[in-house]
Amino acid sequence: MKILVVDDEKNILMLYKAELEDEGYEVITANSGREAIELFESEKPDMVTLDIMMPDIDGIQVLRQLKQKNPNIPVIMLTAYDYRDDFSIWASDAYVVKSSDLGPLKETIKEIAEKFGIK
Numbered sequence: 858m859k860i861l862v863v864d865d866e867k868n869i870l871m872l873y874k875a876e877l878e879d880e881g882y883e884v885i886t887a888n889s890g891r892e893a894i895e896l897f898e899s900e901k902p903d904m905v906t907l908d909i910m911m912p913d914i915d916g917i918q919v920l921r922q923l924k925q926k927n928p929n930i931p932v933i934m935l936t937a938y939d940y941r942d943d944f945s946i947w948a949s950d951a952y953v954v955k956s957s958d959l960g961p962l963k964e965t966i967k968e969i970a971e972k973f974g975i976k
Contacts, residue, residue, distance in 0.1 A: 858975050859883040861902035863893040865911045876959045890914025897923055903975045909936040920949055931969045
């Protein structure tokens, strides 16, 4: 399974890439909303993890654009802030609060992959 990980913090991208590759996933990283949209089109990932707070295009706008391009792509929103009351993230398939413990993210990825039949 190919996962596009989007975050504006390079150290988080490196951590997520290493941890998810250890789980056997192919990981592509994007450091901005624009880069995420470009890589989404060229790499055709099976799933996306998407940070909400980014300097160029925020994650909610990126989510909308990705869902317009492929309504069936599973997207997991990642953030240090609680956005659960923001209706615009409801278009995502899951919501995970960022933590140094990647257990919840890994579990969510597995659950979403099973739900969508992604291998």
